[in-house]
Amino acid sequence: MEDQWSRWGLDLHVHLRPGAGHGLRAGLEHALRDAVRSGRLPSGTRLPSSRALARDLGIARGTVTQALDQLVAEGYLESKPRSGIRVAPQPTAAPPVETAQPPHTTLRPVRGIDLRSGFPDLAAFPRREWLAATRHIMQTAPNTAFGYRERTGIIELRQALAEYLGRARGVSTTPAHIVVCAGYAHALRLVCQVLRHLVGSAGALAFEDPTEPDYPALAEQMGHRARRIPIDRDGLIVEELTNETAVVVTPAHQYPLGVTLSPARRVELVSWARRAGGFIMEDDYDGEFRYDRQPVGALQGMAPDRVIYVGTASKTIAPGLRLAWLVLPSSLLAPLREATRWDESSVNVIDQLVLARLIQTGELDRHVRRCRARYRRRRDLLGEAVNRHLPHGRLSGIAAGLHAVLRLPADSDHEAPLLGFLAERGIHVEGISPFYHRPQEAPLAIVIGYATPAEHAYSSALSALVRALRERM
Template sequence: MELRSGGGLRSGLESALRNAVRDGRLAPGTRLPSSRALARDLGLARNTVADAYGQLVAEGWLTARQGSGTRVAPGARPQKPVSTSVALAFPGLAAGDHLPYDLRPGSPDLSSFPRTAWVAATRQAMAKAPHDAFGYTDPRGRVELREALAEYLSRVRGVRANPDLILVCTGYVQAIGLLGRALTELGGRRIAVEALGFPDTRTVLRESGLATVELPVDEYGADVGTLSSLAAEAVLLTPAHQFPSGVALSPERRTAAVAWAHASGGVVVEDDYDGEFRYDRQPVGALQGLDPANVVYAGTASKSLAPGVRLAWLVLPQRLMEPLVRQKRLADRQSPVVDQLTLAELIAGGAYDRHVRRMRSRYRLRRDRLVTALAARAPGVRVSGIAAGLHAVIELPDGYPPEADLIKRAAQLGLAVTGMRMYGATGQRPALVVGYGTPPEHAFAGALDALCTTLAP
């Protein structure tokens, strides 16, 4: 939502709301969040939001009644119909953006980004930064961030991290692409991947020159016992919390993956995208701690902070450092310095830890609300994969409509969701993958209601 168009924050908010009604993103009758809730989510003064609501009520775009809140006026119609065909055909990250509620996985609650702490950390980092920080610097990343990450990852995730062996990247996709090209440069031809996962990850690896072969996924995680027969030089795993099934790699398979790498000289790539968010016990320690010489640890700020921060990191074995640095230099020379220094300050000053703890508590409460609501309103479904992470798997029993039909039904209720088949599931029971971390706080209750209505018997 662009808030600075039209001169000033209030007029920018008014313009954004008018446009949302015009193009159908806000349908007639849609209840808007309270002025207090929206002001908190957007970082505005409450009076700014209240004044914008009042202006749009006066213009006829909104209505406001005691006890029923502020809603889109019944006569406020979109200028042209909004088609949902794209969302139904491919419910990806962009497909359902026009819907008022979003429970697709892959994103945290963006309204909870720690804006105040980020601004304060930026000021502190800028006051400390040497002049040469703003020139062409080490492609591995600023030393301040690499040192902060080494301490944090060792303390929180059990990673054996040397700052000299950390490579800062411009997001996880770049990190995996650089790693794929480096492995190809070293003679690699095939990489094993979990049969369930984000399709884009496989595409990036294939574009880097590696063929992908699949490992089956069951209740114990990826079946790494087949690695020796696949003739792959590397394997990409999500040991702490497999996406989208939500299972953790069993201790026996963790040991087997490390033993395979040690015996074959292969590389295990550990994707730890939401390893900090564990609810039933302490987070499972990183696989990398078992064998730093053969395991690449990949982490990112996309779930702990926000995807827009565009920072990720690889903790590398010594033998991979030189080819990865070469690939990074060719890709974009270095990641944004100011963001690196700010994140380093957040971690070193303790604000990052406090934010993660706060969000872990908030997401756990949301998970509990999801489970409770489904037990009451859709008792036939089974919820799994909820011990960690920001999403749940809702398994559909016999007699339920197919995934595609439920996704269509949800879209008609203004809710964007995805199904397991989007992530590679073929022979398993149909299921929805629900990202309960995605909505802002004011929209979570409405999203949950739409989901329960979709799944009601």
């Protein structure tokens, strides 16, 4: 006989607690009433049919029908022709007041004109290509593809990434040296675990100054001491490094200043790593987007045994995918595999297969080229607007990436009042000071993410920003 629980239908967990002398009907009414009041069954939830519910509960259908009719009469449920029985709209309490800001405030949606850095144009997400690749995967992937897979990432994606990174970014690697991660923070967390395992105790990690402040904070949470190393026009000042275990750098396009690590500094940094036995973690967050000449190759190609390369799909496609990858020196492969042994922050198999398909078919390259042309036009429009309407401002970091830094005259305003003035007009940008270890020493500047608005909204967003800055300066 067919098991009744294997039949098609809606599942509804009901815990019957008949009251003394009231029987099953009263118990069912109480259970459903309590589920609606508590919010476990929210407004609009469809209930199983009386026949299915009676069968699942093992009670008479008439008992169920009477209980449902009673709750409809009381206003907890509603019954409409050809729509079945659903939970009726219930009065809602006021939402709780937030008492603390979430840690990553820069990732929160805002109303108005969003010119914050760190985002690509999300409207440019390659929906058609992603859908076509997903359809191909669902039609051709074997059933075994959806089982438990290796924590370092599926071989199909690691093979595709090894080819793509070597061709597009000058990375020297093999699939065995690549680990797929759930975003950059996950990659950094794994690296911190591995480095702590190697040194046997808390070591020091160096970060650029300025930098995204969440990452030094994460390193400290993982038991490391985080040091800040200043940046000049040639990039990281290598001679400031001492006995650090590793240094985290953004050599292709320093975040947020936008300078490129010079060839001499690259040689100097690699020499430091070899001499000190340290590692370089290369954050290649937007290396594909260079506009005035060929993209600068990855530092990893100079020293695969000393450089930990990390890239993501956050800028090339979208941050919501939570797709990143590490390219590791051979000496770190075994401890990294051990670090992933109990780690559950993995990327789902379908997204990995889809990205591999986009790389293999050349769709990722075509998407990057389209975005590169689009972002270059936006950068040029920003430069023209500043030159024409803000002659006392100076743009920097414009050779690559998705953002630029606009330095303002020191006597024009203070950062907080300026940002507040812009926010009152619905314009959201970032000040440069939070990126510095000593914010009070930061120059007066704002970080403009020119990739963030949708294509149709960029011109008006730029005009509004320029008008507001002219009014304030």
